[in-house]
Amino acid sequence: MSEAITRLPAISFLWPRMLWLLALVPVLALAYLWLDARRRRAAVHYPALKTVGFANRGVAGWRRHVSPVLILLALTALIVAISRPHALLVLPSRIETVMLVIDLSGSMRAKDVQPNRLRAAQQAAKGLLEAKPAGVSVGLVAMAGTSAVAQAPSRTKQDVATAIDRLQPQGGTALGNGLLIALTALRPEATEDAGRLMDGDASPLKKRGALGNPFGAAGLGQGASPGAGQGGGQNSADQEGAAAPGSYAAGAIVVFSDGESNAGPTAVQAAELAASYGVRVYTVGVGTTQGVVLSADGWSARVKLDEAVLKEVANTTGAEYFRLEDAARLKQVYRAINAKLTLGKTEQAEITALFAALGAVLAAGAALLSLWWFGRVM
Structure with a gap:
């Protein structure tokens, strides 16, 4: 009761x-x-x-x-x-565009989820595409050592589904770059700041007051509310024109990845910049925390799901983390994500x-x- x-x-x-x-x-x-x-x-x-x-x-x-x-x-x-x-x-969201980011790194060939990590991510992305609300455009970013827009935002499901099916594993992992490419596709005004961050210049984060967790030391998952920073950090961000994390209601980013990255800016830095523009980044962890030994081209390594990074990315932007363990949970995952995208923030009305x-x-x-x-x- x-x-x-x-x-x-x-x-x-x-x-x-x-x-x-x-x-x-x-x-x-x-x-x-x-x-x-x-x-x-x-x-x-x-x-x-x-x-x-x-x-x-x-x-x-x-x-x-x-x-x-x-x-x-x-x-x-x-x-x-x-x-x-x-x-x-909880008011209906005015969301218009969703950018999907799919990890194509070599570790996505691991089979700790069936049929393998990349295929499971593709199936989940297509499930989310099928469940999207009418009128919402969906774009696709292919992320590996380099990242690029594989499909510009489109309302035609078939175009996006075809682009998802064409994805193949590649070498290298630059999760931060993938997030920045999706951010610039969603909010073109972030292009200059994203470019500087890709070049190793952290000044955009300082300028927009985005260094550190925007929700303060407690983090979103521990009860802090969006935009409630510590001390004067939030006021500083406001002075520099930074938006409150999660305040951009017209779009969101959904990332399917195992969380591993070895190039470019860190995923957390990219998430901090996205948060300063108010963009939510939902993350879907693909793989298991135990991982498996993956052998390819004469080398072997144990590849694990790095949940900590993916959770921090989601928390920093006021979004949520989901875990995808096997193909049987695909429907549950994309329904949960779709529900989050359909409903906006809790507001006083x-x-x-x-x-x-x-x-x-x-x-x-x-x-x-x-x-x-x-x-x-x-």
Whole structure:
């Protein structure tokens, strides 16, 4: 029961003093009961009133109380409405573009997930593509030692699916570069900052106040709220024009990777820059933490899923991390991601109109029922 209560929207009031008017409701209820009792006593003491139909209305039983009760409920709703209630609601997202980033490094050939990491990532990406909301464009970035846009954002599912199927394993891993390429495709105004970061210049992070975890030492996963940094860090970011992490509602990035990287800027640096532009980066870990020994071209190495990096990328940008262990969980993963993309952030929304409409409906219902049963409005 307590869990169900916690899911209810938290309601606050812009004009809470108006709620004192609710004290009128029980007063009016008592006045109605007093008048009804007086009317019944009058009908008993003055039988002649039956000739004018006064007492006949008393035999209606419970029906004669319905309209007054509805009026009292309508008054209650209208008083709440003029108090201007606000509620914390999860509003539909205005998301327009999703950039998929798929890791093509050699470690993605490992078979600790079936049929292998890359194939599982491709299947998950295509599942997400099929479940995308109508009107959302999807683009694709192929990420290995170098990264490039394999498919510009398109609303045509077949174009993107074909581009996903064409992906093949390559050498090297530059996860940070892949994230930056996706960021510039999503937000072209980030191109200059991303280019400098790819060249090894960290000044864009300092300029936009993006160094360190934007959520402070606690991190998003430990209860910190987006945009709640420590000390003056957040104010500094605001002064430099940095957006709050996760505030960009028109697009998001989804990364399918095992988290390993050996070239370019770090994934966390790229995530910090994305966070400064308000872009969320959802990460999907492909592989197992135990890993497997992968042999190719005369070398052997154990390749593991680096969950720590992928979780930090997601937390830094106000997004979420998902783990993909095997093909059987593909549907569960892309449904969860799609749900996150479809729903926007929790925001305070005024719900005055809801209570005003409820009051109007109750008042109209009271009038119509009274007219139907007794031939008068009240």
